[in-house]
Amino acid sequence: MKALITGVDGFVGKYLSEYLLEQGYEVYGTTISENYKNNKINVKKMNLLDTERINKIINDVKPDKIFHLAGQSAVGLSWEKPVLTVNINVNGTLNLLEAVRNHSKDSKILIIGSSDQYGPIKPEECPIKEGKVQNPQSPYGVSKKAQEEMCKLYVNAYNMNIIMVRAFNHIGAGQSKNFVVADFASKIAQIEKGSEPILKVGNLETFRDFTDVRDIVRGYTLLLEKGKIGEIYNIGSGKEVKVSEILKKLISMSKKEIKIEIDPNKFRPVDVPLVVCDNSKIKRDTGWEPEFLIDDTLEEVLEYWRSVIIERRE
Numbered sequence: 001m002k003a004l005i006t007g008v009d010g011f012v013g014k015y016l017s018e019y020l021l022e023q024g025y026e027v028y029g030t031t032i033s034e035n036y037k038n039n040k041i042n043v044k045k046m047n048l049l050d051t052e053r054i055n056k057i058i059n060d061v062k063p064d065k066i067f068h069l070a071g072q073s074a075v076g077l078s079w080e081k082p083v084l085t086v087n088i089n090v091n092g093t094l095n096l097l098e099a100v101r102n103h104s105k106d107s108k109i110l111i112i113g114s115s116d117q118y119g120p121i122k123p124e125e126c127p128i129k130e131g132k133v134q135n136p137q138s139p140y141g142v143s144k145k146a147q148e149e150m151c152k153l154y155v156n157a158y159n160m161n162i163i164m165v166r167a168f169n170h171i172g173a174g175q176s177k178n179f180v181v182a183d184f185a186s187k188i189a190q191i192e193k194g195s196e197p198i199l200k201v202g203n204l205e206t207f208r209d210f211t212d213v214r215d216i217v218r219g220y221t222l223l224l225e226k227g228k229i230g231e232i233y234n235i236g237s238g239k240e241v242k243v244s245e246i247l248k249k250l251i252s253m254s255k256k257e258i259k260i261e262i263d264p265n266k267f268r269p270v271d272v273p274l275v276v277c278d279n280s281k282i283k284r285d286t287g288w289e290p291e292f293l294i295d296d297t298l299e300e301v302l303e304y305w306r307s308v309i310i311e312r313r314e
C-alpha cells in the first residue's frame with residue numbers, strides 16, 4: 001500500500017510518516033525544502049504551486065492514499081501573509097486535486113481543514129458538530145473553508161475519493177514556535193538556560209481543544225481506512241482548556257521564577273474565544289479515541305525544548 005504525504009517534513013508529517021511506516025505502508029513524501037533527508041521514505045521535492053511537478057509526481061507514484069498536509073497552517077501568520085496563505089491552501093490544493101483527477105483517480109485523499117473554519121462559537125454551541133454553520137474569522141480559516149468547498153465539488157462533479165477532516169489544535173515535540181504551547185515552552189526553556197526571566201504572552205483568555213499529535217496522525221490514518229468518502233470529520237480531544245491554564249501548567253513544571261508580561265503585539269485582530277470539538281462522528285465511523293493526556297504531552301514538549309535550547313552565556 002503506497003501512501004503519499006504532502007509536506008512530509010512539517011510537524012505533523014514527521015509523526016505521520018513514522019506511524020505509516022510502523023503500519024507497513026510504503027511511504028512517499030513531498031517537501032518544498034532543499035535540505036530535508038529521510039532514508040526511510042521516498043522524498044520528492046515539490047512546490048504546491050508548480051503544477052508540472054505535481055502532475056509528474058502523482059503520475060509516477062500513483063499513491064493508494066494521499067495525506068495532504070502541506071499548507072500555511074499558522075492562524076497568526078495568515079494575518080501577515082493573507083495572499084500567500086490563500087495561494088498555498090486553496091490554489092495548491094486545487095493543483096493537487098487536478099493532478100489526481102488526471103493521473104490517479106482512484107487515490108483516496110485526506111484533506112486537512114481546521115476548526116478555525118467555524119469562527120466564533122457561542123458557549124451553547126459547544127462542543128462543535130460538523131453541521132455547524134461556518135463563519136471563519138481569519139484569512140487562514142477562510143482559506144481552509146474555500147479548500148473544503150473545492151473538495152466537495154470534486155467529490156460531486158468527478159466522483160473523487162476525498163475525505164475531509166477539520167483538525168482542532170494539536171501539540172507535540174517539534175512544533176513551530178508560531179503555536180502557543182511551543183511558544184510558551186521554548187521561552188521557559190530559554191529562561192532556564194539563562195535568559196531574562198520574563199515571558200511575553202498574548203491573549204490568555206481564550207479556550208482551545210488540544211490533542212497530542214500522535215493521536216491526530218492515528219486518526220488521519222483511520223479516516224482513510226474507515227471514513228466515508230465525501231464526508232467531513234472533526235478531530236479533537238473534546239475537552240477545552242484555557243490558554244492561561246496551559247501557561248500555568250508549563251510554568252509549574254519549571255523550577256525558575258518566571259514573570260509573565262502581556263504583550264499587545266501578540267494579540268490578533270480577531271481571536272476566537274472558545275473552541276471545543278464534538279468528536280462523536282469520527283469515533284462512530286472509525287473507532288478513534290484520543291489516548292494521550294495533556295499533562296504528559298506538555299511535559300514532553302517542555303523536555304523537547306530543554307534539549308534543543310543551548311545554554312546562554314553572558
Ligand SMILES: Nc1nc2c(ncn2[C@@H]2O[C@H](COP(=O)(O)OP(=O)(O)O[C@H]3O[C@H](CO)[C@@H](O)[C@H](O)[C@@H]3O)[C@@H](O)[C@H]2O)c(=O)[nH]1
Pocket residue numbers: 073074075076113114115116167168169170177178179180181183184200201202203204206208243266267268271272275
Ligand atoms: N502563538 C501564540 N498564541 C498565544 C500566545 N499567547 C496567547 N495565545 C493564544 O493562544 C491561542 C492558540 O493559539 P495558536 O496556538 O496559534 O492556535 P490557533 O490560533 O488556535 O490555531 C491552531 O489551531 C487551529 C485549529 O483550531 C489549527 O487549524 C491551526 O493550524 C493552529 O494549529 C490563541 O487564542 C492565541 O491568541 C502566544 O504567546 N503565542
